[in-house]
Every structure is written in structure tokens, then in C-alpha cells.
Amino acid sequence: MVRLLRTELLKLRKSSIWLLIFVSPFLSLLVGLGETTAGLPEEEYWLTTYQWMSFPHAALFLPLLTGVFSAFVCRYEHVGGGWKQLAALPVSRGKLYLAKLLVVCLLIFYTQILLVAGLFSVGQWKEFQVAFPWETVAIGAFSGWLACLPLIALQMLVSVSWSSFAAPMAVNVIFTLPNILILNSETYGPYYPWAQPFLAMMPHTETESFRALHISMETLFIVILGSLMLFLFAGFTYFIRKEI
Amino acid sequence: MNDYIIETNGLTKKYGSTYVVNQVDLKVKKGEIYGFLGPNGAGKTTTIRMVLGLARPTKGSIHIFGKDMKKDKLSVLKKVGSLVEYPSYYGHLTAYENLEAVRILLDAPKSRIDEVLSIVRLTNDAKRPVKGFSLGMKQRLGIATALLGNPELLILDEPTNGLDPSGIIEIRELIKSMPKEHGITILVSSHLLSEMEQMATQVGIISKGKMIFQDSISTLRQRSSSKIRIKVSDTEAVSKKLLSWGYKVGSNENYIFVENTSDREIAEIIRKLVNHQCSIYRVEEEKKSLEQIFLELTGGEASL
Secondary structure (H helix, E strand, O other), X not given: OHHHHHHHHHHHHHOOHHHHHHHHHHXXXXXXXXXXXXXXXXXXXXXXXXHHHHHHHHHHHHHHHHHHHHHHHHHHHHHHOHHHHHHOOOOOHHHHHHHHHHHHHHHHHHHHHHHHHHHHHHXXXXXXXXXXXXXXXXXHHHHHHHHHHHHHHHHHHHHHHOOOOHHHHHHHHHHHOOHHHHOOOOOOHHHOHHHHHHHXXXXXXXXXXXXXXXXXXXXXXXXXXXXXXXXXXXXXXXXXXXXX | OOOEEEEEEEEEEEEOOEEEEEEEOOEEEOOOEEEEEOOOOOOHHHHHHHHOOOOOOOEEEEEEOOEEOOOOHHHHHOOEEEEOOOOOOOOOOEHHHHHHHHHHHHOOOOHHHHHHHHHOOOHHHOOOEHHHOOHHHHHHHHHHHHHOOOOOEEEEEOOOOOOOHHHHHHHHHHHHHHHHHHOXXXXXXXXXXXXXXXXXXXXXXXEXXXXXXXXXXXXXXXXXXXXXXXXXXXXXXXXXXXXXXXXXXXXXXXXXXXXXXXXXXXHHHHHHHHHOOOOEEEEEEEEOOXXXXXXXXXXXXXXX
């Protein structure tokens, strides 16, 4: 398993696609710099900036990136006949699939770290005097990452099965764009997997009985874990049985 | 069990209602260069993909090194190097990095990369991205990858496809040297009989999914029985005369054919014809080439 991951990272490092992890945090950084916090009480500076920055990032870029990264780690296998070679090597297909998934999870994780770093830089630039709300922001970024996992699992399934690069991207965009509408819906928002990264990243101000992350336990178990299990199971079964 | 390196029993692959591979019993002995021959689309690649575990057989069993591929796939694949159809590569990586990506998975020593690079003579191009390689270089890189894990069995599907003549000779010499120097068993497929003639020790010929011949190359050669054809002034009269003398001859408009004869008998026939004032223009031996046998076996649909 470790060897599979090392191979995947070697292949990834030499392609330029991993640089995309910088794009969304950078754009969010610009959003953060552009927004004004004037007129707000000083203790809300950080969280308001965080919310401004998270909006384009989590509602749009994050779901899109899951698709781009998944499609890409499969892309170079499709193009050069790599699946065939890997399948004829003494590695189990299940582990190979898992390695691909983990690499994408890792990339999204770095993206989240960079977003937090971006937020921190914005605050430094604007010379916020209050302390950085580490807990809220870290939990938000982590919840956002968690909410991306089902999307990664689905995108991986789509990317493995279609050798074209455009097809998985189309699926990705088709499901991500309605986010803008669905996010505003109290009824559908909590059940739409593509809306979860955003919902998870938003800190909840209202007092609720129990919230481990920024997600209600209900959403966590039913929507996120449920869809993750479904997509993972479908992906594994498909890939292990696939004729290469 | 026995000394077969690869042994399949009743191997069958069905796509929809067509049998792409039908009841194939492939038997490859240790140290052989087994030439797997057949016209395009006969089922060679599908058979090889099943042997490597890339595709699932509809029916039948595969044993490699005496182990069942269904159960011991990973331990078998550790000792197998392969190149299927076209070479696999990552265009954005250099030749060296391509090998490194596979080496990590095989857990082979790092020095092995330089060894295989020098075997296929790519040492000088090792640091170049593979997307700029010619097909021949990619093919050589593919063979290098197959050799990386010091395999006991090498499976090469159409390794000379798309190569220029000097590349073909190079790969052929490489393949021929392998069983001698490293004791490797090789299964190599091709649709070119002429190519196999020059390196294979055993041949299996597959056509329309069925194995129609499997034996040593010398047995295949023995099938190329020869006949003597004689051109004379008056073919019809002479052939009647020969038949009346009790010789089994055939004829067409131009020639008289004498099959399976001894030198003595031929001499006798000629002497008699000369004594009967026939003008003999030519006495020739007509040998069936392996290609003709191949065409006969595969029912003429071969692309040679």
C-alpha cells in the first residue's frame, strides 16, 4: 500500500496538475482582501472574512476540484495504457483504487490548509487585532474536507470507468452548478451531497444541542457517510471486476 | 504436477454470443520461446489478457508455474513480466521515472533500472520525457519494464508491432538471447509467421478463437512436404503414359506433379521419358512454404 502511494505521488509530482491546489485558495485570498469588514465589531472580523472566502471556495471550487483531481489521476493511466500495466503487476486492484482515492483526498486536504493559510494572511495584511479563531476555522476546514470525500468517491468511479477526460468533468459540473440554488433551500440543501462542503464549512451561530463538527450528526451520518459508502462500494466493485 | 510453465484447460471467453476464445489448451514448457500465432482478431490478445488476469475467463482454468491464477494471482504475477498490445507509459515522466514507478511496486533494487535500460539500449535517453519517444523506443521501454522484476516468464504481445526492420531484428535477437542467458520462458505472440520462424521453438496457431496447431516448429516444418514438378513438351500425353506405367502422378495444363517420391524413382521417370523421346524442359522441386501451411491451417484469412 505504501509502495502504491509512493508510485502515485511520483506520477503526480511530475505532472503540473497538483498546482491547482493553489488556485482556489488564491482566488479566495483575493476575495478576502477585497471585502471590507468596516462597520463590524472587531471580534467578528475573522469569521466574516472566513465566510466571504469560503463561499466561492466551498460552494464551487472544492466540488469542482474533487472532479478535476480524480479525473487527472486516472487520466494518465487511460492515456498511456497504465491500467493494463498496473493490473498485470503484483498489486491488488482494491489497493490500487484506494491509493488513487487517498491521493485525491490528500490534494483536497492541502487545498484546505492553503485556504486557512490564505485567511491568516488576509488578517495579517489587514492587521486584525483580535486573536485568530483557530478552533472554528480548523474545524470548518476539516468538516469541509470530510464533506468532499463522497464527491471524491463518486468522481473516482466516473473517472475510472470513462477514459475520456471531459465526461467525468461534465458530470462534475452538472452536479456542482445547481449548488448556487440548492444552497439557499432549507429543504433540499442538507440532503444534496454537492452542497455539503459549503454547509460543513460554515460555522453555525445558533446554539444547537450537539455539534461535533460544523455539521449536524444527522447530515454527517445520513448524507455524507451514506453517500460515501454507496459511492465507495460501487467504485470498488466496479474496478475489481473491470476487464482491462 | 508437470513441467508446464503456462497451462490452460478449456480456456474460453465469450463476449455476448460470440466465442472470442474457444476451448484453448495452451501449453508452454520451461525455457521455450513459444510463438503464439494467428491472424489479427483470432483471439491472441484476449487469451494473453486472461493469462495475465486482466480479463476474466468465461470458462476454463489457467495455471502458471503450476499455480491457479484464480487463487494465487499476485504471487504468480511477481514472477511474470508482460507487454500487452502496445507499450504502457506515462508521457509526462522520463524513461527512468517510468521504470521507477514500476520498480517501487515490484520492490526491485534501484540498480535494476540501469541494467534494464542498458539491455534495451535506452541508457542515453533515460532522462527524456517519454512523450517525445518514437514508437520503437516506447516498445523498448515496454520490454525494459517487463524485465524489471527479473521475471521467470515473459509474456510479449506483438512486441515488434510498428517497428522498423532494424528494430525488429534487435528485439528478435533480444528475445532469442533471453532463455539462454537468463533461463526465462517466453510467450510471444505475432501475426507474422516469418517472424516466429526465426525465434520460436514451439508454436501455437490460433484461428477464430480455436487452437488449430500446437507443436514444435520442426513438426510444423515437416508438414511442408515437397513435390517434384516436371514441364514437358506434351503434358497430357506424357501424364497418361506415366499413369499407364503405374506412377502416381497429377497434372495440370503446364506441369506434371510427382508427390512423395524417392530420388531413385524420379531418376527412373526421367530416364524413361527421355527414352520415349519426350522433351523435358524443367524438373523442379516445389516446396510448400510455412506461410502456405499457415494459410491452409487458418483457412486463408490470414494477413501475412
